[in-house]
Amino acid sequence: MKIDRKEVEHVAQLARLQFDEAQLEMFVHQLNTILEYFEKLQKINTSEIEPTSHAVVMNNIFRDDAVEDFSDKDLLLTNAPSKEKGCFKVPKVIE
């Protein structure tokens, strides 16, 4: 087994997700099947191979750090689950 229940719970915590019993069991099973399949990659010797993180080779793309007005502030706030006085509102963070 590649990943056990405890590890699945840990990863869920990192991903800010939570699962019930049935879901945990399902993910343990399915993630193991998928990770087994990934094992085939270990057959390839990649010690001399540079990784590719982007299809197009490019380095830092710079632009001027200029302020631009965004005219539709109201439209942004329309989507806020909770707001007050033009700000996003969240539950209390510090007691």
Add this chain to the structure above:
Amino acid sequence: MELHSLTIHQLHQLLSKREVSSQELTESVFKRIESIEEKVNAYITLTHELAMEQAKQADENISQGKTDSLTGIPLAIKDVLCIKAVRTTCGSGILENFIAPYDATVIKKLKGKDAVFVGRTNMDEFAMGSSTETSYFGITRNPWDLERIPGGSSGGSAAAVSADECIAALGSDTGGSIRQPAACCGLVGLKPTYGRVSRFGLVAFASSLDQIGPMTKDVKDAAILMNEICGYDPLDSTSVNVKVPDYTQALGREVKGMSVGIPKEYFIEGLDREVEVTVKEAIKAMEGLGIDIKEVSLPHTEYAVAVYYLIAPAEASSNLARYDGVRYGYRAKKGAGLLDMYKLSRSEGFGTEVKRRIMLGTYALSAGYYDAYYKKASQVRTLIRNDFEKAFSECDVIVTPTAPTPAFKIGEKMDDPLKMYLSDIFTIPANLAGIAGISIPCGFSSHGLPIGLQILANSFQEEKLLQVAHAYEQHTKWHLKKPDLTLPKYSHHSP
């Protein structure tokens, strides 16, 4: 012939000669939607009011002699591209009520050309899937057989074009999400080279793989849409500043003497017999057009699915961290503090497939596993790119099946994620390498299901794709076949 069944270029003729108006045309499309959408469910949101306004504006411009190739043409837009002040859901419950605050660059471009937006098409949640079954808004049915999936993730766009519920559509393709549904629904679907089309305003799934592209009734329409959506955009730092040619100029160019590579690694166990026979016949037809056929090798093909399902979920797990219930999207009602709010909002808001991929990606990036999974996959990605580089030094384009089988039955692969992932086996390598690919219809199975032929070309060689695709299409005419939706409504037991 009904207006909604025509192509962009046919309608452009009628519109510019003022034989029809965009308003008549748009009404014809909505009438079609009204009569068959109940069977197909291609759309999440219809934007009738916006469409009629745009059509009116288009008609005014036409009356002043301003008729561009897309003026007044009703298009469907995958629900992953932001249209300002219009709901944009990505097929997810977490964005059920999200109103986009700005236009995606491609949307801005199409608006500038007076195109008409009919509605937002259904898709797998956050484009994660190959069947459109993971959408929060219900399944979409394949117009060729209502008991089958339309492919995915751009299944709504594919079904809408195929059922004439729009004239053409935009999709997005991260691992085959334009080409595979195009194959399942008998259409043309083009994934441009990575960097060819701006991703600004495309809700991110896997940023190093995502591209926007056209889904159309024929190759010429794909070329016309490519002319309008391609190009450098300072708002997308991965877009590439390469001149956009007039893609329609590639159509009708002589193909005699061109060379097509056939990778033996794509004709493997698991490839449906009928798909194999049909694709081989298509290759013979190309030979008949004077194209040289040669065998090429892409030796790392068998690793592509594993590489993809590490890299794409890794990027997704990072991209989808933004859905935390703070600034937009679903926020859980319960939850004592901030951390609880994050967890509950995400757990209630995302569907199972999205959570599976976030889990997979988070695991692959987590301490202790990064080298074994993410880094390893990125290294094998280099080998896959190198395979294509070598192959394209020996041929102009590569031809393969688009998908290993025709459209499968609704529900068939939902319980087995790995089986579902393997439906992308032939389309994934192009995304990993960043190259261009197109799927075009090349025949039908004995059950009357469309079969797709994939043509791949090196980066920024879309003209070659269109040239070969067009020559084949004009020779065979498969694209002229239409599904028969007058058949009685499916009789069934939902999955």
